[in-house]
Amino acid sequence: MSIPNTTRIKRRPTHPGEMLREDFLPEYELTVSTLAEALGVSRQSINELLRERRGISPEMALRLGRLFGNTPEFWLNAQRAVDLWDAAEGIKKDIARIKPLNAA
Template sequence: MTILNTTGMQRKPTHPGEILREDFLPDYGLTASGLAESLGVSRQSVNELLRERRAVSPEMALRLARLFGNSPEFWLNAQRSVDLWNAAKLVKEEVDRIKPLHAA
């Protein structure tokens, strides 16, 4: 038996920057500067990510995964969820006008 998930997510997904800010930094005792240094990136990049003004790139996902011992997919999937949510809100009316096709 298959149960279709057609309703979608009802709340905005958590941005990877919030995950870092609220969960990872306190657990590892890191500051934004310490995270930037550990990742080998600028403080500005990290600050923009933590303030949810920058998306996680594949390169950043690889760096974060290496540092925290998880997978790059974890970070990219979190970002993908936010991106899809934002896109769905932006083009909802246009997408709603598309009539689904049915196989003959």
């Protein structure tokens, strides 16, 4: 049994790339190059993430969690929220046609 979510947000959740770009990079005085080097990934992959053209993978979540001292779940949950929002917006009409079942 699950608890229904009755408070649907009305805007797209913040993409993890925007969080990195607007909050983490300035706070830690990082550039694309220094972040890529610290994470051991290419500048291109960081650039695509910051431009919100790429999502957070489990591997990237592990790297970011280690670097910033938070958890991989923090990064994956942020990405999941964006992915679910995008999917729901894409099939909104189809979802509205589905009638929920009631338990007997």
